[in-house]
Amino acid sequence: MSKDRETIAAISTPLGEGAIGIVRVSGSLAFAIANKVFRDPSGQRQRELKPWGVRYGSIVDCETGEHVDEALAVAMPAPHSFTxxxxxxxxxxxxxxxxxxxxETVIKCGARLAEPGEFTKRAFLAGRIDLSQAEAVIDVIRAKTDSARRLALANLRGELSTRVGRIRDNVLVLLAHIEASIDFPDEDIGVLEVKDMTERAQESVSELNELVRTGMSSRVYRDGVSVVLAGRPNVGKSSLFNALVGKMRAIVTDIPGTTRDVIDDWTTIKGVPIRLVDTAGMRKTRDLIEKLGVEAANQQAEEADLVVAVIDGSRPICDEDRDMLLQVMDKSGVVAVNKCDLESEVEEGSLIPHAGDKRILRMSAKTGEGINELEQALADLAVAEITGACENPVMANLRQLEALENAMRSMEESAHALSNSVSPDLAAIDMYEALFWLDQITGRSASEDLMEKIFSEFCIGK
Ligand SMILES: Nc1nc2c(ncn2[C@@H]2O[C@H](COP(=O)(O)OP(=O)(O)OP(=O)(O)O)[C@@H](O)[C@H]2O)c(=O)[nH]1
Ligand SMILES: [Mg+2]
Known part of the structure; x- marks a missing residue:
């Protein structure tokens, strides 16, 4: 029997302690297996599970007859089930x-262990959902913010597929006209003028461009807003990190170079979900491990949405501070002048030229003074980042973005070929290429390898 027709089973809830855990079985043997392992409360074999009914009973080991657990069983007959x-x-x-x-009991009776994402893969293979909807299942599960959940759910219902489908239809119509003009060059069969074809191809380019743009900014919804703490060693980055996440997550000592690695944690600041990142102090060093830490810190500072540039207010500003401020000059964020419980050595006026658009805030990780203002400033910036992302967002992951960009490039080429009156069959080749990339998103042209890769991202049981 082919792998895709075997009956599969998995634990579909997280492994750990919980009131309820679910074992799911899918395939042609599912009901026969249930019949073997499920007994009613009196210990009798159930004659047949009623579709859509919930039955109380117990699971027994089909070989030894041992009572394994009490359970509720739900039967969902094909084709009205997830798979x-x-x-x-x-x-x-x-x-x-x-x-x-x-x-184990279910497997002894004829099921095999499901691979990660195999239930969703079957829903895809059965045509119940397309590939972008299957990927949205992971996004719904992983959504950390309410906006991410909303966007992922829209994709699960086919938002991205619908938008891609509209573009695909336009490309198909264009192709039909081009093919007709090639096959019947001298006949008047209502084929579009080359000028109109070019315009239509350009429209598709703009639509794809818009989709790529909104898809890129949707990253903020999916990944939340990331905030990195940057600064030279010993200024109090880890102390501020701990104060913001509300626990002793990072090690704090008075030895410069304490933090070597990137430490991150999710926290909610004034109701906004934020991924906070603590980094190694930025300085020139010969220590190999610290050097790697500093490189990672530089990268984090580059990639984060917002930056908290931390300065030690009890020490005069030095070149390392100035270098760091210059490095994050174009990033949105705040300058945090820490250790304000100690005597100040930093004049605000001397900082302004290095702060760019960032507000300068004084605070103390030690006493908690000014931390509330820091939180408010970060929450305001994060909200601006989220709401400013785009008006009509659609969520797209990296794979989908790449396919959209490739489709856009192919359509650009074809528009270019048409507008330069190059032979229409060359324009057609580019359009077929665009169709291929659009179909990669919905899975029409997805290869077995690609699908393996996508579904292996899932947890087992989904
Ligand atoms: N007085 C005072 N001391 C502070 C404050 N914040 C941090 N410190 C002290 O400064 C020292 C360095 O703090 P850390 O939080 O480890 O500094 P860091 O920037 O993470 O340092 P590296 O990991 O080495 O880059 C520790 O001794 C802290 O207790 C503060 O607001 N006031
Ligand atoms: Mg540190």
């Missing part, structure tokens, strides 16, 4: 040993 196959879900007690044993 469009027969599906049975057993809701058991949510413990590691219990769920593992229930899964």
């Amino acid at each position: 469009r196959e027969d599906v049975v879900e057993f809701s058991c007690h949510g413990g590691v040993a219990v769920l593992t044993r229930v899964l």
